[in-house]
Amino acid sequence: MKTSHRLLGAGHVETFPPPTAAMHMSNPLSKLAIDRTASPPPRRRKRRWLIILIVLLVLALLLGLSRSGRSTEVSTAKVVQAWPSAAISQLTATGYVVPQKKAAIASKATGRMEWLGVREGSKVKEGEVIARLERAEQEAQLAQAVANVEAAKARLRQSEADAIEAERSYRRSTELLAQGFIANSAHDNAISRTQQATAVVGAQRAAVKQAEAAVTQAKVALDNTYIRAPFSGVVLTKTANVGDVISPFNTSVDSKGAVVSMADMETLEVETDVSESSLFKAKQGQACEIQLDALPDLRFLGTVNSVVPSVDRSKATVTFKIGFSERDPRVLPEMSAKVSFLSRPLSASERSPRLAVSPKAVQEGAVFVVREGKAHRTPVQTGQSLGELLEVRQGLKLDDTVVLDPGPLKDGAAVVEKKP
Template structure:
């Protein structure tokens, strides 16, 4: 009976007969510590302070000297659309956009076979008129000799007065014919000049030294500047004298007292943000734009750069005095609201680290940073009671 009861009992040992191992106590302790550290880290992350940050940037000392700012565009003072007074088909074009040209240089040519024929015909007419003049002069010379003989014979009584009068009349007519032929020569010469001018109009020349800006016609196009039809072109190219570039800027009439003729300026181009060029007010348009309530100022470049092109947008700072050499270099600058007790909080890897800085003078709305920071450092704006090493998250201002 006992054996049967023993067979009915449940064997709680593993099938292999090995006893079950217990987890060591130190592993449980390590897991608990890790869980606590994770919870603390998550808690700290959740408690990170949200701050507004600004970048350390570059600023120009001229900002502190600027009494007025205006915007405008670079324009050439000397600019022209080049065409021909003749009408015809464009046969040759020797320039393209950006080509430099000299005054009087042939840049294009129209078909001119008919004009060349007209010049040849005018030359022949001049030669024919000169030949007729020579013939008239010879006849006048002969008529003069006949008149003198007639007078001698009349004085001796060998001919009648009527015969002498006829000889005098023929001499006068011959002399008049000489004058008429001389006028015909001059007329033929004038016609030759006109034919040559028409031929010369077929050659399109640059009116001044400059650079080709745009090309508006191609070989084969019909050029008709005075009456451009649907299938014809007016100007062949447009060009400008790059030495006459200037900035046209609109100044509010309420700010006119801040600007004057000859005032020093600093020109900044949007296409070349790291370039600052000196300029001065060359002229002021003596009229107010009623719609915009502005006056146009023309600011000339005191120094030039080959990268400056027409129609570039520009910003002009009207300065209270000329800049010194040292003031023409950019400097590190920062929003003064980021400075507290001579230090700033630099944000890096999610933490704000306090860093002392050495400041300089004002640069417009910014303050110069002489030491302690580098370009593009991210610092906390208005740190307040922020602690050194505090966890932070950045947001845009």
């Protein structure tokens, strides 16, 4: 049985006897007192540490699973087609396809159009009639001019007959004067009549020529009612229709100046502007490659045909005209074009596109191809540089998605593409 002690002042200690059973029974609250001197059982303490350890292990497992299922965010790019000309391109400029030979076809005469024989896209030959104006008035004028020629010729024949008769009178007068049968005055009158008859013949011959010139003029006026193609080409636009009044000077509101516009497709070329600071990279006769926005899968060979010898002050550029070395019926005027000025002509093997990828995707002879959300390491065989891209000879196909700057990425790792 234990005894209790209490320390008093001045080093005195008061001793209490241990509580007895009777005392416990006499005080019910003593049953609720906690004995802090008692230690927990060893089994309960081990169980508590075991539960804590299990909870920590579960948390670590969940954390590891969450990290292993998380996708790595990566930048990607597509495998594309690139052209070998990019490796030898010194300068790139934009421009438009224009025909060197182009004209707006109008009539020299004024009148109402009664026939039109072409439409947009029609091919015409040089001298071919493409439209006709009303020509009744011109035909009447021609007929009158022809009649005037006949009348002038009749008067000429009459004057020639009079001249012959005057010549005969002059010869008789000369003979009679020699024989002394007539006076000198009568002979002088014969001479005057002969000279007058000769002058009248000359005047009538001039009148005939004048009448014939009027016929020619009337024929020209009639011919002007026919509108002909000045060269072989293709009709681009139609600006007038049957029934419209055509005037060469377009003097009235309702009249039309040009009937159609046409161009010679054999003279198509690209006009592009080159900045003054880049003039040393381009010159006349230089080989070029032409790309059209309308035909992105094709490249056309070209040559610098001419350089306009003046500078545009507002843009500080010089206009270059690049001719097509090969013709394609799909090339049309006003198409947008991009011209690459090359350091040398292209060989036959450099006329076809090749697979290419960004050099940032190639790491130690391999790339990571993204398929179904995972990055797969794929060995590749690369070739020459194609501008900003790198040629891929083996290992990839067109439109494959590859990872840029893969770094420590593992084969089969889950990835997600970065949003732009």
